Amino acid sequence: MLIKIIVVGKLKDRALQARCDEFAKxxxxxxxxxxxxxxxxxVEREGAAISKELDRDRxxxxxxxxxxxxxxxxxxxxxxxxxxxxxxxxxxxGPYGLAPAVKARADILWSLSKLTFTHxxxxxxxxxxxxxxxxxxxxxxxxxx
Numbered sequence: 001m002l003i004k005i006i007v008v009g010k011l012k013d014r015a016l017q018a019r020c021d022e023f024a025k026x027x028x029x030x031x032x033x034x035x036x037x038x039x040x041x042x043v044e045r046e047g048a049a050i051s052k053e054l055d056r057d058r059x060x061x062x063x064x065x066x067x068x069x070x071x072x073x074x075x076x077x078x079x080x081x082x083x084x085x086x087x088x089x090x091x092x093x094g095p096y097g098l099a100p101a102v103k104a105r106a107d108i109l110w111s112l113s114k115l116t117f118t119h120x121x122x123x124x125x126x127x128x129x130x131x132x133x134x135x136x137x138x139x140x141x142x143x144x145x
Contacts, residue, residue, distance in 0.1 A: 001031040002087040006053050008094035009040045016124050023127035030134035040094050047099025060087040061107045069109030078133035092122050
């Protein structure tokens with residue numbers, strides 16, 4: 001499986017970056033992970049840059065993280081991830097959200113929680129949940145039901 005993560009903005013906190021890198025490394029045996037960081041801008045420009053990235057990967061499943069999206073438990077998310085064919089793209093917007101055109105391209109709008117997180121924390125949560133999901137799918141022991 002190939003997982004591409006498109007994020008707006010740089011992760012400035014070194015501790016958060018280290019944790020994301022650690023989860024990406026742990027994902028290695030299960031999936032190839034690519035990350036594309038896009039420059040902060042206004043929502044419409046960010047949306048155009050995200051759309052351009054999505055255009056490069058036509059046919060991939062697109063999961064957009066959004067507060068108005070569907071919530072999944074960890075096992076349900078793992079099952080959903082397992083249903084994707086070969087490539088899935090996850091999109092995290094910047095601090096002001098995402099352009100409607102980006103949300104419209106989503107196969108799934110996914111909410112991490114009813115709580116609001118910074119885009120930096122959302123990135124860490126995404127990496128952790130991706131590792132948890134593939135670990136569940138492969139019968140690992142990271143997840144404790």
